[in-house]
Amino acid sequence: MPYCPNCHVEYQPGIKECADCRIPLREGTPQFCPNCKEYVREDDTFCDNCGVLQPEIPADERPECENHPDRSAIGGCVICGKPVCEQCSTRHNGRIFCENDEHLNLHQGFVVAYTTSTDYEADMIKANLEGAGINAVVFNQHDHVYFTNMGSLAMVNIMVPRSQLEEARDVITALMSEEGLSDSESGDRDDA
């Protein structure tokens, strides 16, 4: 059944657009992380919210720990996306972090305001947030690209201080409607 990738409501076959969000529906069934119950995209290897490896990923496609190529990863750092094994991971509030303490510290003060797959979009958003006086930090997971049957995946998270999240979301929403950008925006990616 088609469902809305934004609000996760399921619709009858044949319907093309979410009545509430006015965006195109996606085929399939929405999936939720067994650990944190947040919605996960079907091509996500790790939950965006808590970093736990998703159980649908077949054993031979599971990424290895970046420090221990002979061990499979149990999840990916929610800040940098680095795949880690049990020993290399730190758990905090049900989320997975790599061994870099800075990532845990950052997480406690910063929240993800927006996720994109292009460096270009991330840079543009960061510039606009900074223009609005918001201290934005970009975390690029391109350093930790792993492969699945969907191809290579990489996310870029734009993080802002928790106290400025609402303000940041307003800036991003305004920017998106202005630029007519969306998740499905394609364009030449220039990974220099």
Ligand SMILES: [Zn+2]
């Ligand atoms: Zn919707």
Ligand SMILES: [Zn+2]
């Ligand atoms: Zn989760």
Ligand SMILES: [Zn+2]
């Ligand atoms: Zn990390």
Ligand SMILES: [Zn+2]
């Ligand atoms: Zn390890």
